[in-house]
Amino acid sequence: xxxxxxxxSTMMHPSGFTLVELIVVIAITxxxxxxxxxxxxxxxxxYFDAARRAELTDTADSALRRMARDLRLALxxxxxVSGSAVEFLQTRTGGRYRAEGDGGATPxxxxxxxxxxxxxxVLGALSSTPVAGDLVVVYNLGISGADAYxxxxxxxxxGFAGNTVSxxxxxxxxxxxxxxxxxxxxPVSHVCAGAGIANGAGTGTLRRYWGYNKTxxxxxxxxxxxxxxLMDHVSACSFVYTQGATARSGLVTMQLQITEGNESxxxxxxxxxxxxx
Numbered sequence: 001x002x003x004x005x006x007x008x009s010t011m012m013h014p015s016g017f018t019l020v021e022l023i024v025v026i027a028i029t030x031x032x033x034x035x036x037x038x039x040x041x042x043x044x045x046x047y048f049d050a051a052r053r054a055e056l057t058d059t060a061d062s063a064l065r066r067m068a069r070d071l072r073l074a075l076x077x078x079x080x081v082s083g084s085a086v087e088f089l090q091t092r093t094g095g096r097y098r099a100e101g102d103g104g105a106t107p108x109x110x111x112x113x114x115x116x117x118x119x120x121x122v123l124g125a126l127s128s129t130p131v132a133g134d135l136v137v138v139y140n141l142g143i144s145g146a147d148a149y150x151x152x153x154x155x156x157x158x159g160f161a162g163n164t165v166s167x168x169x170x171x172x173x174x175x176x177x178x179x180x181x182x183x184x185x186x187p188v189s190h191v192c193a194g195a196g197i198a199n200g201a202g203t204g205t206l207r208r209y210w211g212y213n214k215t216x217x218x219x220x221x222x223x224x225x226x227x228x229x230l231m232d233h234v235s236a237c238s239f240v241y242t243q244g245a246t247a248r249s250g251l252v253t254m255q256l257q258i259t260e261g262n263e264s265x266x267x268x269x270x271x272x273x274x275x276x277x
Contacts, residue, residue: 049263056233056265060258063206063231064269067190070208071252075182076277077142078149079250081241084192085220086252089137089148090210093128094182097121097138099175109164111138111181116169118158123179130157135184136167139176139277146174148184150216157183176277187214190230191221192237192256200262204234235259236266241273248276 067086071079074088081087098121101108111120130136134157140148148154155170165183188210195204212225221227236257243250250273257266 052261052263053265056258056260056263057267059231060256060265060267064254064256064267066208066230067254068269068271070188070190071271071273074273075137075140075148075184076273076275077140079241079252079273080218081239081252082218082220084195084237084239085189085218086239086241086254087187087189087218087222089184089214090186090188091182092134092185093126093130094180095126096123096179097176097181098123099179111172113172113175116171117167118169119164119166122163122165126183128183130160130165130183132157132159135186136165136170137182137184138172138180139174140182141174141277147216149214154184178276180277182277186211187222189220189222190239192234192239193221195234195237195257197235197259200259202233202235202257202259204232204237205229206231206234206237206256231256231258233258233260235264243275249273250275 070090071086071088073090075091078089079086097111098108100110109119109121111117135148135151135154136157137148137154139146140153142148144152146153153172153174155167155172157165157167159166188208190206190208192204192206195202197203206229207221207227208230209222209225209227212222215222234256236255238253238255240253241250242253252271252273254269254271255266257264259265
């Protein structure tokens with residue numbers, strides 16, 4: 001005799017998970033996830049900390065490199081430091097002026113130091129073309145009587161053609177022993193302001209200023225002109241200028257600290273500044 005209860009038995013006992021089994025699976029999964037989280041938390045946090053430090057280091061390094069590039073173009077004996085600001089006169093180009101005639105058929109334009117002169121010949125090629133408004137500087141010593149900041153030894157460029165530089169009439173006070181001159185485009189300042197820490201982040205900024213009028217005394221920050229942000233979140237900064245024992249060179253030391261997310265990075269950089277005018 002055959003029994004016809006198979007289909008009914010299947011309907012009364014369907015396959016699948018019970019609520020208890022589902023709860024057990026969820027509990028086990030949560031335990032495993034918690035254990036995994038304990039082991040991977042430290043490496044993940046370490047990765048993000050390293051990435052943050054690398055970003056901070058890159059930001060500070062870029063700012064210091066920009067400052068170093070500017071300082072290498074500083075007019076000899078024009079660097080001056082006041083606390084957290086460094087200023088200098090930036091050169092566009094330079095070369096040697098003609099100090100005496102060459103005996104050729106064509107008259108040579110020599111730079112006259114006995115009277116006001118308004119033009120002179122350049123010996124050799126210049127790395128860049130002087131433009132109207134630039135300043136020609138001869139033998140800048142950074143002292144009274146030979147200080148470009150007060151125009152003792154500067155003349156404004158009015159034109160440049162061939163190998164001749166035209167300037168406003170000027171009698172320069174001192175000849176350069178090497179017959180050298182520099183063309184200055186204007187002053188440049190790097191100013192660090194408001195350095196400190198609040199809520200785990202630096203509160204200061206580092207800005208570059210240019211296009212303003214030079215003054216006898218250093219102004220911090222300089223008035224007028226243009227400025228651009230080089231770095232924010234600055235928590236500490238220091239600039240020091242040390243002139244060499246022979247006064248033929250100088251050393252600018254720069255230290256910046258940047259803080260963000262309770263993470264701080266400090267960088268130190270030195271720039272050699274030639275002071276042979």
